[in-house]
Amino acid sequence: MKSESYTDLCRAYLYSSDLAEKDPTRAVRKNGPVITISRATGARGNTIADALVRRLESEKSVPRRRPWTLFNQNLIQYVIEEHKLPEKTADYFPEDKPDEIRAFVAEVLGLHQGVYNTMVKTAETIRRIARAGNAVIVGRGGNLITADIPDAVHIRLVGSQARRIRHYASHCGTSEAEAAGEVARLDLARKRYIKTHFNKDIDDALHYDMVLNTDDFTNEQAVDVLIAAIRAKLA
Secondary structure, three states: OOHHHHHHHHHHHHHHHHHHHHOOOOOOOOOOOEEEEEEOOOOOHHHHHHHHHHHHHOOOOOOOOOOOEEEOOOHHHHHHHHOOOOHHHHHHOOOOOOOHHHHHHHHHOOOOOHHHHHHHHHHHHHHHHHHHOOEEEEOOOHHHHOOOOOOEEEEEEEOOHHHHHHHHHHHHOOOHHHHHHHHHHHHHHHHHHHHHHHOOOOOOHHHOOEEEEOOOOOHHHHHHHHHHHHHHHHO
16 A cells, blocks of 8 residues: 555544544543554565454444554554654654664764654554554554553564564565674664663563464464454454
C-alpha cells in the first residue's frame, strides 16, 4: 500500500474516533482494544501483523467499534503530518537507525529538537490510537507506552537467528551474509531504542502477554495462536 493511501486510512481511522468521542449520545466505553507487536528482525512481524488485522475484521469474539487498522512503519509519516512536523523530522525516528548517538549529540547541542521531539510526538499519537481502539501497533515501544491500558494485548515475535536471517535475505533479496549483518544491526538498534527511551530490556518477557517463536508456524497458524491469546486477555 502506498504511503499516501495509508496516511489517508490512518486519518480516516482517527477522524472516526474523534467523531465518536464528541457524540453526546455515545455511551462511555473503555479504551482499546489495542494490540501491540514487538518483533525481532526477520521474525515476520509486519507480515503476521497484517494477517492479524485481516483476521480481526471478521473475529466476532473481539470487540469492534471501527475497522481494525494496522499502524507500522508508516506511522512515522502520519506522526509528521498529525503534528505538522518538518518532513526532515523522519531522519530522527531512531528505532531502526544505527546512528542514534550522532542525532542525540546534535539535539544536545541545540541543532534540532530531533530525537526527544519525535519520541514525544510518537508517544502522543500511539496513546491516541490506543484509546480509540481497534488498532494493531507494530514497534516503537507501543507495549510500554500503552502499558496502563487494560484492554491492550502485548505480543513479541521472536525466532532463531538462522531462520530470521534466511527470511530477511529472502524478503529483501540479499545474500544470507548481508542479511546476517542487517539482522544484527537492526536488532541492536531496536534494543538500544527501548533502553534509551524507556530504560527497559526489549527481550524481557514480562513486558508482554505472549512471546511467540515463529520458527515453526505459518503466518496463519501464528495468527490462530495470537487470536486465542487476545480472546483470553480481553475476556
